[in-house]
Structures are given as structure tokens and as C-alpha cells.
Amino acid sequence: MASVVETSVNGKDPSLGKHHDFNDSVNESLDTSTTTNTLGTQKENGGISLGAGDAAVDSNGASSNGASTASGTNSGTNGAGAANGAGSAATKKPEVKIIRRKLNGYVGFANLPKQWHRKSIRRGFNLNIMVVGESGLGKSTLINTLFNRDLYSHRAQNDGSLSLGQKELTSTTSSGNFSGLITNDVTIESVSTDIEENGIKLHLTVLDTVGFGDAINNEDSWKPIVEDIENRFNTYLEAENKINRQTIADNRVHALLYFIEPTGHSLKPLDIKFMKEIHEKVNLIPIIAKSDILTEEEIYEFKQRIMDDINNQGINIFKPPQYENDDDETILNTQEIMSKVPFAVVGSIDEIQTKDGRSVRGRNYPWGIIEVDNENHCDFIKLRQLLIRNYMEELKETTSKYLFENYRTEKLKKLGIQQDNSVFREFDPSSRQEEEKILHEAKLAKMEADLKTIFQTKVSAKEKKLQSQESELFSKH
Ligand SMILES: Nc1nc2c(ncn2[C@@H]2O[C@H](COP(=O)(O)OP(=O)(O)OP(=O)(O)O)[C@@H](O)[C@H]2O)c(=O)[nH]1
Ligand SMILES: [Mg+2]
Incomplete structure (x- = not known):
């Protein structure tokens, strides 16, 4: 950390002052000190904020989020060092050269996560859940318990006005037009609301x-639901095919919560039929x-039977995708969440006082309180992690990359359209360039071979001519 001191003083040249001569092992500390110097307030707070991270990366380039995070913790020491080391600045000048090289090497893509973060926050997020x-x-x-608000308060209002959420009855016709009609016995009611938490906006439907x-x-209860999901895919597909595709509203269903009756036996034929019809969409x-109406043992056995049925029927359940570079903690977290499927949940937004004086969300019984947010009482927390806290982005990604893409491919196949890869290759500039390069090289090679042949022919013709002239000369003498 002594080096930090020197650098702070060297900072006569602002660009260099932020990059000091350290060996590799202290590079992160270097970034840290810069943050401290740039943001005096951060130093005083010793706190970690997004702003601090921004400054670290923008000015140093070599920094990462991790480095900027470290700034908060080390800042106090660094700040003190800066003051102490003022006297030794002049003797360290030659070391600055090495830092210049580092600065030149900085391209700036380390800022991408923050650019993405800022853009996403500005745009807000949207999530469509079907129950x-x-x-x-x-x-x-x-649903009210998950988002901790009464999304359905409009139902209580007799004047028909909408309060918290925007309510709309959606049609299940194949027109792809989600407005006002009620068809069949099953209707799909859409409630939308905007939620904001710590400045992050979520448009929830x-x-x-x-x-x-x-x-x-x-028997046919599943049909209107499948149709609605497909209609949403169709609408998206049509929007994608339009010339102006800049702002496509994503009304596709990102997650479907299927509620199984707590019978304690096994799945009903309707449950199996529905899940089989829907699981690929x-x-x-x-x-x-x-x-809460089942005992712990009953839940355990019920879960086993349900999972047996699901596996035997080849039904796909949402599972967060695993990535090669996932750390052990993420893998373990996913495993823990998935071990609870099907999630045995209890819902309630009522606050209840426990005997030990806590205020909890739960359901009150003569024999005790079932707490919603207690992992020993039910799987609500794990469900919320999957749906909102940890894997919302994965739900959307899976919808877009796999479910929607499968639907699109199947639809095109049904229409008799098959993707012709040669057509697409035509428009791929890099493969086009590669093709042209190969053709050009082949052309050059051919030209060279042709020239060689011509040259050979000419040489042998000349040789022959010389030979005949030679033999002529010999015969004359
Ligand atoms: N014991 C128990 N009761 C619950 C739970 N969740 C909801 N209830 C009660 O069950 C009743 C029906 O709850 P709703 O949330 O309206 O059920 P729903 O599935 O939306 O019903 P529909 O809109 O009619 O299809 C209400 O009296 C709730 O208080 C739960 O986890 N445990
Ligand atoms: Mg309801």
C-alpha cells in the first residue's frame, strides 16, 4: 500500500496520477486508491456504491467491479497513505512509463455491464405470469403474496373502475387480438400493474x-389456455416480421404456475393432460x-408421486439453465431450489403476531401459525427465488430462445417453409468475405499454374529450337 501513497502525489498529470507503478499483485489496490482520490466522499464513507465503481473503471480502465467494490473497504487506509507519502514523489518518476502502457491497453469494454445495467433500468423490466x-x-x-400487494383490489370495487392493476378479459380466438371477448368456459383475465422497488421498475402482468x-x-379445459399462449407467440412473430421492429411489446407468457390440489394422492388426469399439452410452450x-392442510409427511409423499408422474409422462419442468462458468454457489442454489419442486406453498398477505412478538405473514390456526416466509413451514421462499429474485431473466431468456424459437420453427414447418441456409449465407458478410478470399486464392493459384505451364512450354520450345540450331551447326561443320 506504500505505493499508493506515492501515486497519489504523482497525480500532477491527471491521467498518470490514476495509474501507478505497482507490481501485478497490487493492481487492484491501485484502482482502489484511485477511487479514493477521485471520490473523497467515498473515502469518508468507506461505503460501496455504484458511483464509486463507475469512477474506478472510467478512470483506470484496468478495474473491474470487484476492484471497485474493494475501494470501499480499503479507502480509509489508502487515503491516509496518500497524505503520508507526499515527500517521496519526485524519486519515483521513471516508474510512470509502465503505467502508460497499461493505460494504452485499456479499450473500455469493461464498462459493458454498467452500460447494460443503466439501459435496463431506464427501460424497466416486464414479466408475464400465468396462473x-x-x-x-x-x-x-x-400472486398477492409474491408481490406483496393486492393486485385484485379492483374486484372489490363495484363501480367497475380499475385501481391498482389494469384489468382486461382476454380472448382465446386465433386472431391474436387480445381484447374484450369471453369465449368457452375458460376465460383469461389479464391484470397489469407497475411496481417500483429501489428505483427499478417492473411491469407485471x-x-x-x-x-x-x-x-x-x-377434457378441453386446456385448449383456450394453449390457444392464448400461441396467440401471444403469433403476435410476437408478426411484430418481428414487420419492417419496423424496434419496439416489440413482449406479451409472451414467461412462466406458468400450475396449482395442484392438495389431495395428498397423486396427479389427476386433468393435471397430466394439461401439463402435457403446455410444457413445450x-x-x-x-x-x-x-x-398447510397437509402434514409434512403427506407433502413429502405427495411430492414424490407427483414427480414420478411428471417424469413418467416426460413433462418438462422449468429448470434454470446452467452455464459453464457458473460458480459452486450458484449451482448449489439452483439444486436447492429444484429439490423443492413441486413447491408446497402457503399464501397470505395478512400480518400476524407470533407468540415471541414477531410480525409475520401467515395463516393463523388454533394449533399455531403457518408462516409464509419461513423455509421450515413451506416452499414459498424458494418459489420466490426462482420466479423473481434469482431467475426472472432466465425465465424470459428460455421463453425467447427455446420455447418461442421451437414454436416458430414448428409453425414454419407446418406452412411447408424450410430454412434455406444458402440464402442466409448470402447475407452473412463474414462468410461471404471468406468465400471471396478462397475464390480469389484459387484464382491466383490457377493463374500461377497457367503461367508456369506457359513458361515451361516456352522454355522447352526454345530448348528444342536451340537444340535443332545446334545440330544444324554441327551438321554444317
Ligand atoms: N388454507 C389456505 N387457504 C388459502 C391459501 N391461499 C388462499 N387461501 C384461501 O382460499 C380461498 C380462495 O383463495 P383465492 O386466492 O381467491 O383462490 P383462487 O384460486 O384465486 O380462486 P378463483 O379466483 O376463484 O379461481 C380464500 O379464502 C383464501 O383465503 C393457503 O395457502 N392456505
Ligand atoms: Mg383468483
């Missing part, structure tokens, strides 16, 4: 499937509704 399950299984309550499984014959997340 499916028989009436009264606690769908609306769970909940698609509630009213009447699912309520008819005497529920949406990120399916099965849930055991109202799990």
Missing part, C-alpha cells in the same frame, strides 16, 4: 385462467396449493 388451477386453490392469494377445471367435462412451474 392455472381449479377455482379456489389460492391462485390470486399467492398476471394472466388468471378463470373457470379452469370447473366444468362437468373438463411455456416455462411450467408446478405448485402444491394450500400446502
Whole structure:
């Protein structure tokens, strides 16, 4: 850290003052000190903020988020060092050269995460969740519990005005037009609301499937839901094919919460039928509704039977994608979440006082309180991690990259259109360039070979001529 001191003083030249002569092992400390010098307030606070990180990277280039994070912790020491080391500045001048080289090497793409972050925050995020399950299984309550607000308060208003959420009944016709019609026995009710948390905006749409499984014959209950999901894909596809594709609203369903009745037996034929029809079109997340009415053992066995059915039927459940560079913690976290599938949940936004004086969200029973946010009581926390806290982006990515792409490919196949790769190659500038290079090289090689042949022919003709002239001369003498 002594070097930090020297550098701070060398900072006569602002560009150099931020880059000092350190061996590799202290490079991060170097960035840290710069942050401290640049942002005096950060030094005093000893705090870590996005602003501090920005400054570290912008000025040093060599820094990373990790380095800027370190700034908060080390700043106090660095700051002190800067003051102490003033006297030794002059003797260190030659070392500055090495730093210049480092500065020149900085391109700036280390800023990409922050650029992306800022843009995303400006734009906000959107999430579309569909809830499916028989009436009264606690769908609306769970959604309210997940987002900690009453999204359905408009229902209580008799004047029909919309309060928190924007309510709309969606059609399940194949027109792809999601407005005002109610068809079949199952209707899809869309409630949208904007939520803001720490300056981050989320546009949330909940698609509630009213009447699912309520008819005497529920055989076709799944149809309007599949149609709605496909309509949303179609609308997106059409928007993509338009000339102006700059702002395509993403109304595709990013996750479907399927509520299983807490019978404690096994899945019903309707559950299996529905999941089989839907699992390739949406990120399916099965849930055991109202799990507080089952004992721990019952839940354990029920889960086993449900998973057996799901596996035997080849039904895909949403699983966060794993990446090669995922760290152990992420892998473990995903495993822990996935070990709870199907999530046995309890929903409630009511605050209850426990005997030990805590205020918790839960359900009150004569025998005790079931706490929603307690991992020993239910799987609500794990579900929230999957859906909101840890894997929301993955849900959207899977929807876009796999489910929608599969749908698009299947649709094109049905229309008899197959992708002709040669057509696409034509428009790929890099492969086009490569092709041209190969052709050019082949042309050059041919020219060279031709020239060689001509040369050879001419040489041998000349040789022959010389030979004949020679023999002529010999014969004359
Ligand atoms: N025991 C228990 N009851 C719950 C739970 N969640 C909701 N309920 C109750 O179940 C009833 C129905 O809850 P809703 O959230 O309206 O159920 P829903 O699935 O949205 O019902 P529909 O909109 O009619 O399809 C309400 O009285 C809730 O208080 C739960 O986790 N456990
Ligand atoms: Mg409801």
C-alpha cells in the first residue's frame, strides 16, 4: 500500500496520477486508491456504491467491479497513505512509463455491464405470469403474496373502475387480438400493474385462467389456455416480421404456475393432460396449493408421486439453465431450489403476531401459525427465488430462445417453409468475405499454374529450337 501513497502525489498529470507503478499483485489496490482520490466522499464513507465503481473503471480502465467494490473497504487506509507519502514523489518518476502502457491497453469494454445495467433500468423490466388451477386453490392469494400487494383490489370495487392493476378479459380466438371477448368456459383475465422497488421498475402482468377445471367435462379445459399462449407467440412473430421492429411489446407468457390440489394422492388426469399439452410452450412451474392442510409427511409423499408422474409422462419442468462458468454457489442454489419442486406453498398477505412478538405473514390456526416466509413451514421462499429474485431473466431468456424459437420453427414447418441456409449465407458478410478470399486464392493459384505451364512450354520450345540450331551447326561443320 506504500505505493499508493506515492501515486497519489504523482497525480500532477491527471491521467498518470490514476495509474501507478505497482507490481501485478497490487493492481487492484491501485484502482482502489484511485477511487479514493477521485471520490473523497467515498473515502469518508468507506461505503460501496455504484458511483464509486463507475469512477474506478472510467478512470483506470484496468478495474473491474470487484476492484471497485474493494475501494470501499480499503479507502480509509489508502487515503491516509496518500497524505503520508507526499515527500517521496519526485524519486519515483521513471516508474510512470509502465503505467502508460497499461493505460494504452485499456479499450473500455469493461464498462459493458454498467452500460447494460443503466439501459435496463431506464427501460424497466416486464414479466408475464400465468396462473392455472381449479377455482379456489389460492391462485390470486399467492400472486398477492409474491408481490406483496393486492393486485385484485379492483374486484372489490363495484363501480367497475380499475385501481391498482389494469384489468382486461382476454380472448382465446386465433386472431391474436387480445381484447374484450369471453369465449368457452375458460376465460383469461389479464391484470397489469407497475411496481417500483429501489428505483427499478417492473411491469407485471398476471394472466388468471378463470373457470379452469370447473366444468362437468373438463377434457378441453386446456385448449383456450394453449390457444392464448400461441396467440401471444403469433403476435410476437408478426411484430418481428414487420419492417419496423424496434419496439416489440413482449406479451409472451414467461412462466406458468400450475396449482395442484392438495389431495395428498397423486396427479389427476386433468393435471397430466394439461401439463402435457403446455410444457413445450411455456416455462411450467408446478405448485402444491394450500400446502398447510397437509402434514409434512403427506407433502413429502405427495411430492414424490407427483414427480414420478411428471417424469413418467416426460413433462418438462422449468429448470434454470446452467452455464459453464457458473460458480459452486450458484449451482448449489439452483439444486436447492429444484429439490423443492413441486413447491408446497402457503399464501397470505395478512400480518400476524407470533407468540415471541414477531410480525409475520401467515395463516393463523388454533394449533399455531403457518408462516409464509419461513423455509421450515413451506416452499414459498424458494418459489420466490426462482420466479423473481434469482431467475426472472432466465425465465424470459428460455421463453425467447427455446420455447418461442421451437414454436416458430414448428409453425414454419407446418406452412411447408424450410430454412434455406444458402440464402442466409448470402447475407452473412463474414462468410461471404471468406468465400471471396478462397475464390480469389484459387484464382491466383490457377493463374500461377497457367503461367508456369506457359513458361515451361516456352522454355522447352526454345530448348528444342536451340537444340535443332545446334545440330544444324554441327551438321554444317
Ligand atoms: N388454507 C389456505 N387457504 C388459502 C391459501 N391461499 C388462499 N387461501 C384461501 O382460499 C380461498 C380462495 O383463495 P383465492 O386466492 O381467491 O383462490 P383462487 O384460486 O384465486 O380462486 P378463483 O379466483 O376463484 O379461481 C380464500 O379464502 C383464501 O383465503 C393457503 O395457502 N392456505
Ligand atoms: Mg383468483
